[in-house]
Amino acid sequence: QDELLWAAVWLYIATGHQEYKAYIAGANNLGGVRQSLSWDDKFVGAQALVAKLILQGKLPNNGRHAEMRSNVESFLCNVVQHGDGRSGRLTPGGMLYLQPWSNLQDVTTAMFVLVTHADHLAAARASLQCGGVRLPPAQLVSFARSQVDYILGKNPMKMSYMVGVGKRYPLQPHHRGASLPSIRNNPGKISCGKGAQYFHRSAPNLNVIDGAIVGGPDNNDHYDDSRGNYQQGEPSTYTVAPIVGVLARLLHN
Template sequence: MALSTTAFSNMVQILCLTLCSLTLLCSAFTSQDYSEALEKSILFFEGQRSGKLPSNQRLTWRADSGLSDGSSYHVDLVGGYYDAGDNVKFGLPMAFTTTLLAWSVIEFGNSMHNEIENARAAIKWSTDYLLKAATATPDTLYVQVGDPNMDHRCWERPEDMDTPRNVYKVSAQNPGSDVAAETAAALAAASIVFKDSNPSYSTKLLHTAMEVFDFADRHRGSYSDSLNSVVCPFYCSYSGYHDELLWGASWIHTASQNSTYLAYIMSNGHTLGADDDDYSFSWDDKRAGTKVLLSKGFLEKSTEALQLYKAHSDNYICSLMPGTSSFQAQYTPGGLFYKASESNLQYVTSTAFLLLTYAKYLSSNDGVATCGGSTVKAENLISQAKKQVDYVLGNNPAKMSYMVGFGERYPQHVHHRGSSLPSIHAHPDHIACNNGFQYLNSGSPNPNILVGAIVGGPDSKDNFSDDRNNYQQSEPATYINAPFVGALAFFSS
């Protein structure tokens, strides 16, 4: 019996929907869209650069800044990144950003194609600075340039900075195991990135990582206690330093395959948080990321000592997956992972990255995540990550991209000094500390487009206020972008 046109059409629709769910082919975005977003997500880091800009600088509204950083302390601390919309160089989020950029390249660099060199350049801009900060003085790590309390009283371009460029450090007497171990993680992860393209640099990174980790472990303490109001409440180490010690050791083990670090993980893991289930991954709390990283050793080599990390990775992953017995994450009505009212997209991008990385580890080793009596496959994790990535790029109730410069609608009033003030090329005269506030409070769009920046994002009800003064939603940050680089690389292929 011949099928009617309607019945045939319905069959085709059902077949298409089935194919979509099986292969993730149905998408608001094409691989070209993801490639464009990948390019822009890396370009963003050029807008955050401090120091002497290179001749191939692409965001040309920026210019040199912070060229005397460290000089009054007889140390060279020129370079590195401003963390967000201000002009301070905070060591803890900068190091975490670097670790996540490096991890993005390690896992998904093969999908970056033309962008791999730009990704490496973004990492090296940070590691060059972190190397200086780590090696300038024995048993000392320089962890911050700029007084945040003074900086936040001004609204001025980095090129015009006249606020105090105080330098802060951790040492044997004033320890900072959290920031030091994260710095060690960043240098170790980056050493893997440069192993083939720049072997001598890679060796230097790994050697320094080991020294900085040893310093972090020997002189234990939180940098929040040592530096107090200079780092709190801005980047206070709320989770303590145990998670960073385990994270740092895990990265050095991954980079060096030195059994000493595996022994350290085995003997110290239980006291450093291996048994804790924490359900967020951020510049402050590394536990979920550490477990996913270490699970690879169990999945690939059946290293019995690492089975614990596979089990806890499953716990983390299952908490994110609706329908499992362990599900406990919160999502907005539009489907966005929701963790905090301030800068929520940092948790979205880091979660998407861990979902994809764990999916890669599972699918390479015929593994599944065990959620009570049920199992979750790699493709389920990819599907969940894709929803988050697509939401950020514009597939959301507001039909708005939260990446600046991507899509037809994106934030115009970004909480970012350099982007919101006229460029030094357009307005060469100095704009003093207080004179910049007219631009902060202006209703006009930012004159300089901070291409690729991902802002803090919408609230728990999917509402977003494109307002420069609403920094909780409109401020970008390096650590929001860093894991998204890896996620975009995955989908671009």
């Protein structure tokens, strides 16, 4: 249902066809207030797009549309620590923490939605209202910047969680291609069984997977740089992709 709703909003933006507008207004499941935006849960994305259309005056701020805007704004209030906490708490070092398995995937997607909605609010000369607290767009962008700074090294471990960036970063990401030698240095065939000897090495990966973001530290800001620690050390495209948009926004500022 999240995929269909997300698709309907994008198709309405692209075509303006009323059938897609009607689908959005009549959807049985709008997602409610989600905990995160992820590869397997797109409701927040659909809600953010509908909120944008409302702020632009292209959809009415009532009924199901208003409900979707309220949902995404409640999600963002939780993210910036002015809600009920369903979308994570800050670690002692200041990282948004939601889950032990690849937590940074939720951080980067949340920051992407945050800076995007901040710009939509700014264009409409509006702010995010979290109960009795009014948060201007600039404050939302500032929060996103703090999370990016954390990922890139401003944290208790003094480690960049983006591989290849800074003086200290994970040397043993849980990534098959990075842990094996390159074909240039080792042209012989490496069977699946022989790959184990590289996996269990305590030395750094033989290939530096530049730009990858690992899962990240735990709720006490601790990171165990071990190849077998897949919960913290596994990189993913769905962690890197959102931060590209966030960085573009911060650099634009």
